Amino acid sequence: MKKQNKSQELGLNLILQELKENPYRKFNLAFSLMVIMPFLVFLYILVNRLFSFNILIGNIGAILLLSLFISVCGFFIGVTILKNILNKIIAYAAQAKHSDQLKSTFVATVSHELKNPLTSIKTNIYNIFAGFTGQINAEQKSVLELCNSTVERMTRLVNDLLDLHKIEAGMVDVRRKACNLAQVAEKQINELLTLADKKSIRIVRDFSDTALCIWADEDKLARVMNNLLSNAIKFTPDAGTVTIKIYPVDKFARIECIDTGYGITADNLSRLFNKFERLDTVKEGTGLGLAISKDIAEMHRGKILVESEVGKGSKFILLLPRDLRIKKR
Amino acid sequence: MENHPAKRILIVEDENELLLGLSTLLKAQGYLTIAASDALFGISLTHKEKPDLIILDLGLPAGGGFHVLENIKSSTITKGIPVLILTAQQGVDLEEKLRFMGAVGYVRKPFEPELLLSQIRDILNK
Numbered sequence: 001m002k003k004q005n006k007s008q009e010l011g012l013n014l015i016l017q018e019l020k021e022n023p024y025r026k027f028n029l030a031f032s033l034m035v036i037m038p039f040l041v042f043l044y045i046l047v048n049r050l051f052s053f054n055i056l057i058g059n060i061g062a063i064l065l066l067s068l069f070i071s072v073c074g075f076f077i078g079v080t081i082l083k084n085i086l087n088k089i090i091a092y093a094a095q096a097k098h099s100d101q102l103k104s105t106f107v108a109t110v111s112h113e114l115k116n117p118l119t120s121i122k123t124n125i126y127n128i129f130a131g132f133t134g135q136i137n138a139e140q141k142s143v144l145e146l147c148n149s150t151v152e153r154m155t156r157l158v159n160d161l162l163d164l165h166k167i168e169a170g171m172v173d174v175r176r177k178a179c180n181l182a183q184v185a186e187k188q189i190n191e192l193l194t195l196a197d198k199k200s201i202r203i204v205r206d207f208s209d210t211a212l213c214i215w216a217d218e219d220k221l222a223r224v225m226n227n228l229l230s231n232a233i234k235f236t237p238d239a240g241t242v243t244i245k246i247y248p249v250d251k252f253a254r255i256e257c258i259d260t261g262y263g264i265t266a267d268n269l270s271r272l273f274n275k276f277e278r279l280d281t282v283k284e285g286t287g288l289g290l291a292i293s294k295d296i297a298e299m300h301r302g303k304i305l306v307e308s309e310v311g312k313g314s315k316f317i318l319l320l321p322r323d324l325r326i327k328k329r
Numbered sequence: 330m331e332n333h334p335a336k337r338i339l340i341v342e343d344e345n346e347l348l349l350g351l352s353t354l355l356k357a358q359g360y361l362t363i364a365a366s367d368a369l370f371g372i373s374l375t376h377k378e379k380p381d382l383i384i385l386d387l388g389l390p391a392g393g394g395f396h397v398l399e400n401i402k403s404s405t406i407t408k409g410i411p412v413l414i415l416t417a418q419q420g421v422d423l424e425e426k427l428r429f430m431g432a433v434g435y436v437r438k439p440f441e442p443e444l445l446l447s448q449i450r451d452i453l454n455k
């Protein structure tokens with residue numbers, strides 16, 4: 001353990017605290033017993049005069065002594081190797097433990113240090129815009145609107161970064177319950193209706209089974225649907241159509257989000273789910289939405305597929321197992 | 330500006346810029362505001378002023394928001410005062426924990442000012 005750095009030592013201390021005992025102590029005890037037992041047997045032979053020096057003379061004696069030497073060497077080499085392995089395992093676990101602690105601290109710090117100033121800016125912009133601090137003219141209002149939209153974008157980025165970090169660090173709990181897919185979709189459609197109306201986009205619901213339920217985390221599922229739907233609306237020209245289809249396929253539920261938008265080139269398709277990847281045609285968004293959606297789908301042992309044709313539109317398919325309680329791994 | 334009876338709201342928040350923003354926002358709605366920027370001062374003002382509502386941040390110096398909430402809810406004099414939590418903290422069980430401790434609501438930062446105002450109206454009209 002001498003070569004460990006400080007962070008590993010910190011992690012090791014945490015592990016020892018959790019174990020409430022030192023694993024090395026047990027390890028040493030086990031090996032001491034292994035040495036003591038043959039020693040006691042040897043002592044018993046000597047005391048009872050069962051041992052004769054005659055057996056050590058000649059070829060047989062040489063073989064016996066050599067085997068004894070090899071056994072003793074083997075024993076010590078074995079102890080050293082096993083101790084090294086144990087050291088490495090504990091050092092690795094200690095590092096992982098400390099790294100988890102750092103990740104949690106990072107999330108808490110980012111939450112506090114970025115979200116608090118954003119809240120201050122947002123509230124104060126609102127106060128000035130609403131005229132609570134005195135009347136302002138139209139030009140000043142439009143500048144404030146610009147500031148507010150920047151704050152909104154930063155807020156989205158901070159939230160997306162935190163969500164992605166938490167998912168990838170395994171810090172997110174999936175709270176599964178029976179979710180009615182049509183109801184979750186309907187809620188998201190209602191949230192995005194204003195955005196769709198602004199572009200005169202028609203949203204078509206094609207729910208073959210309105211009672212279709214899956215065992216999933218409703219909030220996270222809603223986030224994926226919201227992401228797919230808002231993307232579809234954003235990348236569809238005015239007066240287009242966005243269709244959301246929900247139907248069962250064997251043990252899966254299939255949710256399709258189909259738009260009559262610009263479509264995605266083959267080159268862009270391969271980069272679509274990469275983090276911070278914004279396609280050439282895209283000017284807004286954090287570039288994290290689809291990466292987060294993919295992670296959420298995978299957390300539910302599902303996946304997201306995409307089919308697209310430039311100039312005709314895209315189809316995003318979310319495939320999720322209907323009941324994870326049946327298929328335990 | 331809406332015509333409210335002059336309800337008194339205590340804001341316990343350590344970010345001065347946000348404290349100023351919240352005070353301005355609430356005063357514009359006709360509320361009277363009292364401000365505290367740490368946990369101990371928050372507890373002391375709660376006992377002294379007995380406000381109609383407390384808006385409480387969790388990440389506070391001198392004790393933290395949980396301590397303030399616990400103190401307010403364990404005192405027979407102050408336990409009836411509704412406490413609305415305003416925090417950047419997130420957690421799977423955070424909202425449940427806060428409700429269990431007696432908080433009347435939970436708003437995550439950054440919040441929409443209109444949403445906060447509507448929550449405040451709902452709480453004070455109960």
